[in-house]
Amino acid sequence: MSIKILKPVHRPLLGVMEVPGDKSISHRAIIFGSLANGITTVSHFLDGEDCLRTIAAFQAMGVSIEVQGHTVTIHGQGLAGLKEPKQPIYLGNSGTTARLLIGVLAGLPYHFTLYGDDSLTIRPMDRVAIPVSEMGAIIDGRDNGKYLPLSIRGGILKSISFETPIKSAQVKSGVLLAGLLAEGITEVTERTTTRDHTENMLLAFGGRVTKEQDKISIKGKQRLEGTSIQVPGDISSAAFFLVAAAISKGSNLTINNVGLNPTRTGIIDVLKKMGADITIVEEKLIGGEPIGSISIKSSSLKGTVIEGDIIPRMIDEIPIIALLASQAEGETIIRDAEELRYKETDRIESVVKTMQAFGVKIEGTSDGMIIAGESSLQGAEVDSYGDHRIGMMIAVASLIANGPVTLENAECIAVSYPKFFSDLEEILKTSS
Ligand SMILES: O=C(O)C1=C[C@@H](OP(=O)(O)O)[C@@H](O)[C@H](O)C1
Numbered sequence: 363m364s365i366k367i368l369k370p371v372h373r374p375l376l377g378v379m380e381v382p383g384d385k386s387i388s389h390r391a392i393i394f395g396s397l398a399n400g401i402t403t404v405s406h407f408l409d410g411e412d413c414l415r416t417i418a419a420f421q422a423m424g425v426s427i428e429v430q431g432h433t434v435t436i437h438g439q440g441l442a443g444l445k446e447p448k449q450p451i452y453l454g455n456s457g458t459t460a461r462l463l464i465g466v467l468a469g470l471p472y473h474f475t476l477y478g479d480d481s482l483t484i485r486p487m488d489r490v491a492i493p494v495s496e497m498g499a500i501i502d503g504r505d506n507g508k509y510l511p512l513s514i515r516g517g518i519l520k521s522i523s524f525e526t527p528i529k530s531a532q533v534k535s536g537v538l539l540a541g542l543l544a545e546g547i548t549e550v551t552e553r554t555t556t557r558d559h560t561e562n563m564l565l566a567f568g569g570r571v572t573k574e575q576d577k578i579s580i581k582g583k584q585r586l587e588g589t590s591i592q593v594p595g596d597i598s599s600a601a602f603f604l605v606a607a608a609i610s611k612g613s614n615l616t617i618n619n620v621g622l623n624p625t626r627t628g629i630i631d632v633l634k635k636m637g638a639d640i641t642i643v644e645e646k647l648i649g650g651e652p653i654g655s656i657s658i659k660s661s662s663l664k665g666t667v668i669e670g671d672i673i674p675r676m677i678d679e680i681p682i683i684a685l686l687a688s689q690a691e692g693e694t695i696i697r698d699a700e701e702l703r704y705k706e707t708d709r710i711e712s713v714v715k716t717m718q719a720f721g722v723k724i725e726g727t728s729d730g731m732i733i734a735g736e737s738s739l740q741g742a743e744v745d746s747y748g749d750h751r752i753g754m755m756i757a758v759a760s761l762i763a764n765g766p767v768t769l770e771n772a773e774c775i776a777v778s779y780p781k782f783f784s785d786l787e788e789i790l791k792t793s794s
């Protein structure tokens with residue numbers, strides 16, 4: 363366990379930076395590159411622990427994957443290149459690896475065992491296991507197949523028409539991936555739009571997927587061709603710096619090469635609604651993904667209500683938005699975010715406990731939280747609870763706290779942002 367003592371700096375964030383590659387897109391690049399025929403090159407790949415787990419999973423199935431810094435080369439041989447792994451596959455902390463992999467493995471004629479760390483072991487897997495079992499896979503696991511460890515006997519799948527009851531891109535993607543390996547046309551209907559990187563990337567690999575209103579259709583048994591993928595910077599990682607700049611007086615920060623996919627930009631909408639001084643410049647479209655720069659200056663902020671369809675567009679940003687809200691004028695209410703309870707931690711509980719330790723008046727509700735604004739943050743001894751997003755939120759809070767902050771379990775930040783502390787130090791140097 364690593365403990366970090368974080369001293370308040372009370373300094374502006376100044377200058378220009380980039381953030382590491384998008385986690386969701388990095389996972390999918392490995393998955394599609396492994397299913398495709400021919401070589402796939404992935405640049406600006408996120409070398410976070412979660413994405414490395416996805417690489418290891420496909421390597422365990424015999425796919426040749428080379429990692430050189432942030433460039434990954436996958437020697438895809440189509441489905442024929444995937445073999446039965448000799449050992450159980452370890453998924454670490456990664457919900458995305460687990461849920462997407464269940465969809466793929468369901469369509470392969472082998473037996474698999476999946477397991478994860480303590481956090482992943484208590485996150486629900488039946489949300490994907492149930493629909494892909496309906497398609498023909500045989501899946502069992504702890505507590506009647508709800509949780510890891512999971513055993514999967516994959517094979518011939520039939521298509522399905524599935525309306526997802528959960529606002530989850532992982533569920534949608536898991537079923538679409540099973541649909542890619544199935545006979546016939548699989549349809550997934552989602553009432554609330556979630557991130558669409560699976561759909562975009564399928565097109566980039568030469569596949570076909572269509573969307574009509576809220577129904578996504580995919581034809582099974584398509585042949586995918588290897589390609590080059592340039593991963594945009596992760597807006598979910600950028601969010602920590604955007605909020606740090608918004609709440610640190612005198613800041614003027616630009617983040618270049620960030621993914622601006624509209625299914626992910628809820629954080630920008632929230633910042634704008636709260637009065638942040640923020641400018642977005644969209645520059646290019648790569649692999650169906652818009653990329654651009656975000657500039658932000660500190661400004662006065664006001665509380666707001668965040669609810670409804672915006673929630674999946676910023677689900678991973680809610681911990682850092684809670685901190686933002688604590689610095690705004692007036693109350694902020696977050697609703698419709700019950701999915702927070704199924705993340706690396708129950709993020710309603712972990713955000714509330716953490717903010718309370720800093721002296722913020724905050725109350726958890728069944729599907730969100732109510733945060734009082736204009737809070738001055740006191741120094742505190744806090745724990746990430748092994749949740750990377752809570753760990754980074756604590757680090758940002760420490761910048762403006764009135765005393766030192768002790769962060770326990772800081773190492774989990776490497777799940778999505780291994781260089782977080784050095785990037786933060788670098789951007790603070792300019793103002794020292
Ligand atoms: O599909 C993805 O890459 C992700 C979807 C989201 O999860 P849910 O689909 O469970 O909401 C998000 O929280 C996670 O970090 C990444």
Ligand SMILES: C=C(OP(=O)(O)O)C(=O)O
Pocket residue numbers: 385412455456457458459678705706751778
């Ligand atoms: C919820 C997250 O990831 P995952 O579901 O892949 O563990 C996250 O990165 O905040």
